[in-house]
Amino acid sequence: MTGVANDLGPPLKAVSALLSYPDAELQAHIHEVAAVLEPCTELTAEDRRILDVFADWIADTELLEVQAAYVETFDRSKKVSLYLFEHVYGESRDRGPAMIELANAYRECGLEIDARELPDFLPMFLEFLTELDEPAAREWLAEVGHILQQVHVRLIERESHFAAPLRALLCLARLEPVPEALTQMVSEEVRDDTPAMLDRTWEEAPVTFGPDQPAMSCGATKQEPAEQRVQWMDFRDRTGSDRG
Template identity: 45%
Template sequence: MKELMILSRLLEYPDAALWQHQQEVHAALAESDVLSKEDAQSLCVFVRDLTQKDVLDVQADYSELFDRGRATSLLLFEHVHGESRDRGQAMVDLMAQYAQHGLELDSRELPDHLPLYLEYLAQLPRDEALGGLQDIAPILALLSARLQQRESRYAVLFDVLLKLASTEVDSQKVAEKIADEARDDTPQALDAVWEEEQVKFFADQGCAESDIAAHQRRFAGAVAPQYLNISTGGER
């Protein structure tokens, strides 16, 4: 599905290629027989607004939005397992899934990065691709709500992905989940996380286990439909 490939590119760290090829993106969206005209137009407006700004400013905004704190992280397992020891096995399983479909990762890429996952889905038959979107619909809904709360234009990308998934998500449960959340991207919040990590680091020095084993257990889990317990169903 070329639409998933476009959305993957729009969610990646922005670079000059988008500015250079924006007209091609507009043309591909206009020709889509998967997106509604309204959604295609919304994405075109997103691209237009983004590329009207200087690329360095857009890059700075992107890093502020997605790389500070965990609430809007584009790492899928961050919203499923966090620092749980289940995360590592999930990474291994997902990489094996990619490999079965000929997708090779370089050493800098984490398999649960949303743009990479969308690129993978884009290579699959349409029904399988939409099934993969349905699996992560609760995460997409949560990210969409948080981005709307922050008045970010990136929210529209998640709204389009949710429409493609055609899965109902309980918006009331999403709203309740984020209602009392404190921002985790403020200097104070980031300092608190750093201090917590320091405490964990020094506490771990007394453990007999190897650092490698401890690291491996921090990252584990598998993508599962229940994620945040906010999905109310949907047909594949």
Template identity: 40%
Template sequence: MQQVLKVISLLLTYPDQELHGAIGELRTAIGKAPGISDTHRKLLDKLAENIGALDLYDAQERYVLLFDRTRSLSLHLFEHVHGESRDRGQAMVDLMAMYEADGLEVGAKELPDYLPLFLEFLSTKDGPEAADLLGQISHIVVAMRGRLKKRKSVYANAFAVLEGLASGKPDAALVRELLEMPEDDPSDLDALDSIWEEEAVTFGGNAGEAECGPDRLQRQMRAHQRKPEDGAMVQNG
């Protein structure tokens, strides 16, 4: 499972020259990855093949239109659960602390809730823990898969596999709430600028206490920051 999560993390990053040139290696890794079904293997291979077959400029343009200019398809997890709320800042701090507690270094230009980064973190965990953490964002994964499928995007394949790897079932009400969000027009740059300007995030200790994200993930992030003598443990329920 760890190898598959790492591959998906790479496939969901911006397709630069390095990624484009490594598609052959990624397809080989997909073919050899243990712990996934043939169906999931084929879905990921099709996505990798598609990215590699496109002209690099076309692959990059498609990626930007999908994930950078479409709020409802944002690859930043807390965009979907916190939006413009100031709670997003505290959630960012907690997630960063969770990464740092496990020795994962995050670049200065990266936000901790970026899905490929979160998947890279999960790829360092054992299977059950990774599946549990993935299950806690499964409502976002399912909603994004639905939106991408509606657009007939091959990127839906990655989210279908993530859904299959996650433990448990997503909350149907949360999925429905996310799918009810209005779709953005990636060609309307003025409207997009207005949205992002309204959603400036306070990334620091002055942000409010996060209430969702989802709650279990929030509790686990908190648990990673507690000292051993506090007797804190990650809860599963």
């Protein structure tokens, strides 16, 4: 991979790690990861305090409890899904072509997914942005900004610890973390993570996005891959040509 000038790169990598399925390595180094965001001028003192509280929670809580909280938060609710296209296309067939287009954007940058994960998974998307120059990365962030804001406000409404890294990401994107109109909307909407709503929501027919993708429900977080870190292969090295 060829590097490009992108001061957002390290902070975006840090947020990607903070939003990935928590493992022992992340827990052991959580304060180091959070410290990467410390110099970012986009974050206020209050933003950093909130992030520090999150890091302390990860460090001081039993790992299994943190992992259970992650699964309960992101695997049981489509409204706070970390799969970006869930919020745009839902069950629409348009989601398949959008997946392919995003995967192609990764390949054009010299990257190919080396894990059983969908390309619209937010931590993976953030890793992709670190390979772009800063203006391009900011443009992509702006494109998904409304999604990030919705997820963040919903996480706040649910008093989730995982609102903290979303807040940091929105600050990096120079977007309002808690828009007043969204706060009002979320306070009035029906939650989809109650037992009754879960029974109704997840009883859906599987959808296949391509020949290499396993059938799954749109927006459903796959349980086994949830424990995998985002991994990349350098597509140019594998093919012997510079595709980026």
